[in-house]
Amino acid sequence: MDFVLEDGLVFVGSKLVPKSILVKDGKIAEIGQDLFSPKKIDCKSQIILPGLIDAHVHFRIPGAGQKEDWKTGSMAALAGGVTTVLDMPNNNPSCTTQVNLDQKEKIAGSDSQCNFGMHFGAANDNLEDLKTVQGAASFKVFLGSSTGNLLVTSEPVLKKIFSIAKKRNIVVTVHAEDEDIIKENTAKAKERGWNHARFHSKIRTCEAEAKSIEKALALQEEIGNKLHICHVSSKEGLELVKAAKENRENITCEVTPHHLFLSEDATEEIGNLAKMNPSLKSKEDVRALWKGIRKGIVDIVATDHAPHTLQEKQQEYWAAPSGVPGIETMLPLMLDAVNHEKLDLKRLIQLCCVKPAKIYNLRRGEIKVGSSADLVMVDLGAKQTVKNGTLQTKCNWSPFATWKLKGKVMRTFVNGRLE
Numbered sequence: 311m312d313f314v315l316e317d318g319l320v321f322v323g324s325k326l327v328p329k330s331i332l333v334k335d336g337k338i339a340e341i342g343q344d345l346f347s348p349k350k351i352d353c354k355s356q357i358i359l360p361g362l363i364d365a366h367v368h369f370r371i372p373g374a375g376q377k378e379d380w381k382t383g384s385m386a387a388l389a390g391g392v393t394t395v396l397d398m399p400n401n402n403p404s405c406t407t408q409v410n411l412d413q414k415e416k417i418a419g420s421d422s423q424c425n426f427g428m429h430f431g432a433a434n435d436n437l438e439d440l441k442t443v444q445g446a447a448s449f450k451v452f453l454g455s456s457t458g459n460l461l462v463t464s465e466p467v468l469k470k471i472f473s474i475a476k477k478r479n480i481v482v483t484v485h486a487e488d489e490d491i492i493k494e495n496t497a498k499a500k501e502r503g504w505n506h507a508r509f510h511s512k513i514r515t516c517e518a519e520a521k522s523i524e525k526a527l528a529l530q531e532e533i534g535n536k537l538h539i540c541h542v543s544s545k546e547g548l549e550l551v552k553a554a555k556e557n558r559e560n561i562t563c564e565v566t567p568h569h570l571f572l573s574e575d576a577t578e579e580i581g582n583l584a585k586m587n588p589s590l591k592s593k594e595d596v597r598a599l600w601k602g603i604r605k606g607i608v609d610i611v612a613t614d615h616a617p618h619t620l621q622e623k624q625q626e627y628w629a630a631p632s633g634v635p636g637i638e639t640m641l642p643l644m645l646d647a648v649n650h651e652k653l654d655l656k657r658l659i660q661l662c663c664v665k666p667a668k669i670y671n672l673r674r675g676e677i678k679v680g681s682s683a684d685l686v687m688v689d690l691g692a693k694q695t696v697k698n699g700t701l702q703t704k705c706n707w708s709p710f711a712t713w714k715l716k717g718k719v720m721r722t723f724v725n726g727r728l729e
C-alpha cells in the first residue's frame with residue numbers, strides 16, 4: 311500500500327530537514343512538501359531515519375531454534391529500527407557449503423520480516439566451496455574459537471582463504487582472538503579455580519585480541535584483500551587497526567553496543583549475562599572505542615546479537631555460553647548517546663546505515679528517491695526503560711535491563727510495508 315509520511319524531520323543529505331516522504335510500491339517515490347496519498351501517517355515531532363543495517367547477527371537457524379529464529383529475530387530487528395541483517399554462519403551445521411547457504415536463505419525468505427544476507431563460514435576444509443559460493447556477504451573466519459565449531463588456525467589455510475577472497479573481491483570478516491592465548495589462560499584459570507564471569511577478561515584478554523588482529527592485518531597486507539575486523543573491544547586492538555588504516559586501504563572495523571556501553575565491571579552485577587566473546591574490557595578500553603567512533607577509526611556499529619536462553623546463561627561460568635542479544639537496544643542506546651552528546655545523528659547514520667551498506671555492497675542505508683523504503687521513525691525525546699520479558703527476541707532478556715534511555719523507536723518500515 312502506498313502512503314505518505316507527513317511532516318517529519320527527515321534525515322536526507324546528512325542533515326535533518328522538515329519534509330514528507332511519499333512511498334510507492336515499496337520505494338521512496340518523492341521527498342518534499344504537500345505530497346498526496348490517501349493514506350497519511352502523521353510524523354510531526356518525529357524524526358525519520360534510514361532503517362539500520364545490522365551487519366552482525368546470530369539468528370541461530372539451523373541448530374538452535376530455542377534461542378532465536380528468523381521470525382523472532384526479525385521482529386526484534388524491527389522493534390530496534392533495524393531493517394536489514396547479515397547473519398553469521400556458526401550454526402549447527404555451520405554454513406560452509408552452498409547447500410547450507412541456500413537452505414538458510416530459504417528459511418529466512420519465508421520467515422524474516424526484514425531484509426537479510428548471509429555471511430559464509432570459512433573452515434579448514436571448504437576452500438573449494440569458497441571458490442564458487444554465490445550469495446555470500448563475506449567469508450567469516452573465527453581465529454579464536456567461540457560458539458559453534460568454526461575455527462581456522464592453520465596459517466597456510468588462512469592465506470588461501472584471504473587469496474580466494476581477494477580474487478573474488480569478497481570481504482573477509484574475522485573474529486579476532488588468539489586461540490593459543492585463550493587456551494593457555496583457560497588452563498591457568500582452571501588451575502586457580504576461577505569460576506565467575508569476572509575472570510572472562512583475564513582469559514580472553516586484550517593481548518589475545520591484539521595478537522590475533524595483528525596476524526590478520528599482516529596477512530591482509532601481504533594479500534591485499536578486503537578485511538573487516540568484527541567487534542573490536544580493546545584500545546590495543548583499535549590502535550593496531552588505526553595504524554594499518556593509515557598505511558593502506560581495504561581495512562574496516564566494527565564495534566558492538568555492548569563494548570561501547572558496558573565495561574568488565576558489569577560482570578559483578580549481572581554475571582554470565584555479561585559473558586561474551588570478545589570479553590568486556592576496562593573503562594579505559596571503552597573510552598578508546600568511543601574516541602575511535604568520534605575520530606572515524608571505527609567504521610560501523612553492529613550488534614553481534616547472540617541470543618542464548620536465560621536458563622543456559624544461569625549455569626555456572628564455564629558452562630554458560632558466550633553472547634548477548636542486542637538488536638533491539640542498539641538504536642535506543644545510540645539515540646541516548648546522541649542525547650548525551652557522545653556522537654551526533656550524522657555519525658550514527660554513517661555507522662549504522664551508510665558504511666555497512668558500503669562495506670557489504672547493499673543498495674540501502676540512505677533516504678533518497680528511488681531507494682527501498684527502509685525507514686525508522688524515532689522520537690529523540692521519548693524515554694523508556696529496558697525490561698526483560700517485554701522484548702521480541704526469543705531469549706527475552708537484555709544485558710541492559712533496567713536501563714533508562716532517552717530516544718525511542720516508534721515505528722519501522724521495511725520495503726515500504728505498513729504492518
Ligand code: DOR
Pocket residue numbers: 368400456457485585586587588616617631632633634
Ligand atoms: O559472544 C559471542 N557469541 N561471540 C561469538 O563469537 C559468537 C557468539 C555466538 O554465536 O553465541
Ligand code: ZN
Pocket residue numbers: 456485540541587588
Ligand atoms: Zn565473533
Ligand code: ZN
Pocket residue numbers: 366367368398614616
Ligand atoms: Zn558474532
